[in-house]
Amino acid sequence: MEKIAVWVEHRQNEIRDITFEMLGKAHQLVGDGGQVIALFLGDPSQKGLLDKITPHAHRTVAYLDSNLKDFEPLRYQAAFADIFEKVDCQLILMGQTAFGMDFAPAVAARWEIPFTTDIVDVEVDGGLIAVRQMYSGKVSAKVSLKEADKMLCTVRAGAFPAEDLPTVSGEVQEITGAVEGDFSARAFVEYLEAAVGDVDITQADVIVSVGRGIKDADNIPVAQELADALGGVVACSRPVADKKWLPKERQVGTSGKTVKPKVYIALGISGAFQHQAGMKNAGTIIAVNKDPKAPIFGIAHYGIVDDLFKVVPALTEKVKELRGWGNSDK
Amino acid sequence: MDIIVCIKRVPETAEADLVIDASKKAIDTDGLVFSINEWDNYAVEAAIQLKESVGGTITVISVGPEENNEVLRRALAMGADEALRLTDPAFEGSDAYAMAKILAAAVKDIPHDLILTGVQADDDGFGAVGVALAQMLGLPYAALVTDIQLDGETLTVHRELEGGLEEVDTLKLPALLTIQTGINEPRYVSIMGIRRVARKEIGVKGAGDLGLSEEAVGAKGSLSRIEELFFPPVGEGAEIIEGTMDEKTEALVKILKERGGIA
Ligand SMILES: Cc1cc2nc3c(=O)[nH]c(=O)nc-3n(C[C@H](O)[C@H](O)[C@H](O)COP(=O)(O)OP(=O)(O)OC[C@H]3O[C@@H](n4cnc5c(N)ncnc54)[C@H](O)[C@@H]3O)c2cc1C
Ligand SMILES: Nc1ncnc2c1ncn2[C@@H]1O[C@H](COP(=O)(O)O)[C@@H](O)[C@H]1O
DSSP: OOEEEEEOOEETTEEOHHHHHHHHHHHHHHOTTOEEEEEEEEOGGGGGGHHHHGGGOSEEEEEEOGGGSSOOHHHHHHHHHHHHHHOOOSEEEEESSTTGGGTHHHHHHHHTOOEEEEEEEEEEESEEEEEEEEGGGTEEEEEEEOOOSOEEEEEOTTSSOOSSOOOOOOEEEEEESOOOSOOTTEEEEEEEOOOOOSSOGGGOSEEEEEOGGGOSGGGHHHHHHHHHHHTOEEEEOHHHHHTTSSOGGGBBSTTSBOOOOSEEEEESOOOOHHHHHHHTTOSEEEEEESOTTOTHHHHOSEEEESOHHHHHHHHHHHHHHHHTOHHHHO | OEEEEEOOEEEOOTTSOOOBOTTSSSBOOTTOOEEEOHHHHHHHHHHHHHHHHHOOEEEEEEESOGGGHHHHHHHHHHTOSEEEEEOOGGGTTOOHHHHHHHHHHHHTTSOOSEEEEESOOTTTOOOOHHHHHHHHHTOOEEEEEEEEEEETTEEEEEEEOGGGOEEEEEEESSEEEEEOTTSSOOOOOOHHHHHHTTTSOOEEEOTTTTTOOGGGSTTTTOSEEEEEEEOOOOTTOOEEOOSOHHHHHHHHHHHHHHTTOOO
16 A cells, blocks of 8 residues: 555644554555655644644645634535545545544545444555454454545554654645635534533542443442542443433543543443543553453453452452451441 | 434343354354444434424334334334334445445435434444435534534534533534434333334335345445454453452452552
8 A cells, every 4th residue: 555644633732642643554554665644634823733743744735724723524525525636545544533433434425435434453465454343342353445546444542552653754735725615504613621520530549430330320339438448439431421320520431531540440341442541551450340251351450250249349348357447337 | 303313223242242153244143132222222312302392203213124123112112203114135234334325215205304323333333324324415414412402493512522522513404413322311111111102113115115226235335344253362361360259359459459559
C-alpha cells in the first residue's frame, strides 16, 4: 500500500491521541517509499495545530475554512468531496471515536468505499485484512474488504502505540475557504463539560469498581463496604451508571473517567475495551468474575473466577479483621 | 410525529461460553439466550417518550428470521404501533453497508419524521448501520445521542463525546439519530403486556417486496466479509488465584497489602 490518508482528529484546540496512533500505523503499513497523508479540516486560526502533525506526515492537506472550526458532518463531507478530487490515497484511517463514528459510515456510504469499523489491527498483503472484535471482545474476526481504489477503516483508540513516530520532512498543501452550501440541517451549538460530583474517583488510590454483575442498586453496599474497609472509593462500568445505580461521574471508561489508582478491583465487569481504556494503567488490577473467559482477565494482574457475592463479603471481613475493626462492626 | 425504530435481536454473550462453529465464520448460537440489542431498547423508549409528548405513530423494524418477532412484540408491548420484519435468504451475510441498504429500502415506503437506531449492535459492534442509513436516505443525522428536545421542526440533541464531554447540536426534521444507552430508563415489559400484543399482525417483506435485487444485498452486496473468527490471544493474562474461599481471600489480602490496596 503506497498512500494512506489519516483524518486528523482535534477538539477544543488539541490534537487527539488517536491521530498519532493512526499516523504510527500508517507509517508501518506504507513502509519505505510510501506516503502518509494527514487530512486536516479546521478553522484558519487552528493552523498552529499543524506543527504537531506535519513532522510525521509526508504530506499534509489542510483544509482551512472558518466554517470547519468544529466537527459538523455535513460540512465536513463537502470538504471531503473536494479532497477526494485532489488527494489520491488507497486507504483512509479515521478514529472509532465520537467524531469518527458520526462521520466514517456516511463517507463510506456516500462514495461506496469498502470499509469496516473499530479495527485493532490491519495487514496489507495483496488485499486488506483487518482484525476487529465482536461480542464485546470475546471473539476476534479477520475481515477482508472488497477491492477498490479506496478503502476505509476506523481504528479503535489505544490499539496502536502513539510513541516513536517516524519524523519525515513533509510538504503542506493548504486549501482555503472553499466549503459552500447550506448545511444548517445539522449544526454544532456548543460543548457541555461533565458535571462535577461529590467524589472524585480520579484522585483515589484504591478503587472498587462494579459492573452489571452487581445485579441491582440494592447490592451497591456490598462494594461500598469493601471500599470503606480498604479506604477507597466505589466506581462503576457504564451500565451501572446508565441505570442510575451510581452517579455518572463514577463511571470509568472512554465516555467516563480515566483513573490510575494503585489498586483497581473490578467486580462483575466483563472488560469491554471502552471500560479498559479508562483503567488499564492502574498499578495493580484485580478482577472477580464468574466467567473465566471474561476479557477483563486479559489485562488484570490477579483474577478470581467466582461469584462476587461470595468473594467480596469474605474479603471485606478479612480486611476488617486485619484493621482490628472486625468485631465492633459485626 | 411518525417515528421508525430499527431493532436487532442479538445473543446475550457476556456470561456465555462461546464456541466458533465449523465454518469458522460465525459462532454457534445453540443454547444462547437472545434479546433486544441493549441500545435499541433505549431507542424504543426514546420513541415512546416523544410520542407521548407530541403524538404520532411508531413503527419498529427488524431484519432477521421469524424469531425476531420476539423483539418486535416486545417493542409493541412497550408502546410501538406497527411492526415490520424484513427477511430473505438473500440477506444472509450482509455487512453494515448492505444492512443499511435493506433498511433504507423499507423505510422509504413508511412515512417518517424521525428514524432511531441504536449506536451499535452488541454482537457485531460495527456502530455503523445508523449513520450509513441516514446517508443513503439523505437525512441529517447525529450519532451517540444522549438527550433529545423537540421544538416544532427542530431537534436539539446532546451527543456523547469522550471523557464525559458532550456536544449540543441542532437538526432539522426529518432526521436520524443513533441512541446511546443511559438516555432514559426503558420501561418494564410484563409477560401480560406481551400477551396483549400476541395477536397483533407483524408485516413481513422480502428482497422482492423492497425492490432489492439479490446482488444488492447479502454477501454479494456487502463491502466487507468475515474471513475467519478466532479467540483473541489472552496476552500475559491474570494470575488466577485458586483454592478455598478462605485461601483466595487470604491471598488477596496479601496482594492488597503489598500493592498499596489498603489505604
Ligand atoms: C461509545 C461507547 C462508549 C462507552 N463507554 C463506556 C465507558 O466509558 N465505560 C464502560 O464501562 N463502558 C462503556 N461502554 C459500554 C461497553 O461497551 C460495555 O457495554 C460495558 O462496559 C459493559 O459493562 P459491564 O462489564 O458492567 O457489563 P457486562 O458486559 O454485561 O458484564 C457483566 C460481567 O459480570 C459478570 N458477572 C455476572 N454476575 C456475576 C457474579 N455474581 N459474580 C461475578 N461476576 C459476575 C459476567 O460474567 C460478566 O462478565 C461504551 C459503549 C459505547 C458504544
Ligand atoms: N438486523 C437488524 N435489524 C434492525 N436493525 C438493525 C439490524 N442490524 C443493525 N440494526 C440497527 O443498527 C444499529 C447499529 O448496528 P451496528 O452498526 O451493526 O453496530 C442497531 O442498534 C440497530 O438499530
